[in-house]
Amino acid sequence: MKTQDMNRDWISTASTLNKALPYLQRYAGATVVIKLGGHSMGSDEAMDEFARDVVLMRQVGVNPVIVHGGGPMINAMLDKLDIKSEFVNGKRVTDSATMDVVEMVLSGLVNKRIVQAINGQGGCAVGISGKDARLITCTQTDPALGFVGTPQEVDPRLLRDLAEKEYIPVIAPLGADRAGQTFNINGDTAAGAVAAALKADRLLLLTDVPGVKNDAGDVLTELSAQQIREMTMDGTIAGGMIPKTETALVAIQQGVRAVVILDGRAPNACLLELFTEHGAGSIIRAE
Numbered sequence: 001m002k003t004q005d006m007n008r009d010w011i012s013t014a015s016t017l018n019k020a021l022p023y024l025q026r027y028a029g030a031t032v033v034i035k036l037g038g039h040s041m042g043s044d045e046a047m048d049e050f051a052r053d054v055v056l057m058r059q060v061g062v063n064p065v066i067v068h069g070g071g072p073m074i075n076a077m078l079d080k081l082d083i084k085s086e087f088v089n090g091k092r093v094t095d096s097a098t099m100d101v102v103e104m105v106l107s108g109l110v111n112k113r114i115v116q117a118i119n120g121q122g123g124c125a126v127g128i129s130g131k132d133a134r135l136i137t138c139t140q141t142d143p144a145l146g147f148v149g150t151p152q153e154v155d156p157r158l159l160r161d162l163a164e165k166e167y168i169p170v171i172a173p174l175g176a177d178r179a180g181q182t183f184n185i186n187g188d189t190a191a192g193a194v195a196a197a198l199k200a201d202r203l204l205l206l207t208d209v210p211g212v213k214n215d216a217g218d219v220l221t222e223l224s225a226q227q228i229r230e231m232t233m234d235g236t237i238a239g240g241m242i243p244k245t246e247t248a249l250v251a252i253q254q255g256v257r258a259v260v261i262l263d264g265r266a267p268n269a270c271l272l273e274l275f276t277e278h279g280a281g282s283i284i285r286a287e
């Protein structure tokens, strides 16, 4: 790069930091729950960039809480083991053999990959699942789905303790019922329940599309509860987008200030959303 171009680059960086001040002030002390979907966990470089964003948030006084998915990684392992699974309305029908694989992949491979990436960038991440410290107690969603759970109670004490000591919790979406049976929880649903229990300022649902699209394929930057209901009824919102928008509706009813559905593959997606006027994706605000 020529010296002149380099200077321009630095000036633009300084100007970006300068403009970020009001946003940094707004979010200091705020709790931001980030759901990292399996489809937005890309290369090691992309994971490192995500981890750097999270560590930067922590550095400027935000309390980030990560809840992850891992659907594609579970599919890959089930394929290797020759176990078939199907989805109903974005939720995996989970029998006992599938449950074992889900737990192994989510709590093992995926959770530790994220923890390592954050720690590699100088953060202090702690990997847990919803089973730890009775974080998520659930009940069976529907017998037809097998061991799929719906969160009934979230005990956020462990998360509060971790935040106070500036640890970054990384949560695998599993839970247990009162009898100790393990359940598979859709990652978006788990993130929504955690965000509601923490009365989070923002819930960011990172996925593989730029936001919620209308029937013409345009991303809607802002969505009302009414629009979500209509678009779900007429099939414009389908498949994996259903648990996300359902989660958004429940979360705003339960005290989360706003939910944003955005593209986790876009560079610095979380920083763009929180610390710039640009914003990103589709926002659903508490009314």
Ligand SMILES: Nc1ncnc2c1ncn2[C@@H]1O[C@H](COP(=O)(O)OP(=O)(O)O)[C@@H](O)[C@H]1O
Pocket: 037, 038, 039, 040, 069, 071, 090, 206, 207, 208, 209, 211, 212, 213, 214, 236, 237, 238, 239, 240, 241, 242
């Ligand atoms: N109205 C819609 N707008 C955007 N995406 C939609 C819509 N309806 C269905 N989808 C689908 O939802 C997918 C996101 O859900 P999913 O694949 O479960 O993501 P993740 O693994 O990130 O949780 C998109 O890739 C898209 O195919």
Ligand SMILES: CC(=O)N[C@@H](CCC(=O)OP(=O)(O)O)C(=O)O
Pocket: 036, 037, 038, 039, 068, 069, 070, 071, 072, 074, 090, 091, 092, 102, 148, 149, 173, 184, 185, 186, 187, 188, 240
């Ligand atoms: C009940 C249910 O469907 N659980 C999900 C949990 C992982 C997940 O949600 O992963 P993504 O966010 O990457 O889709 C599953 O088994 O795939």
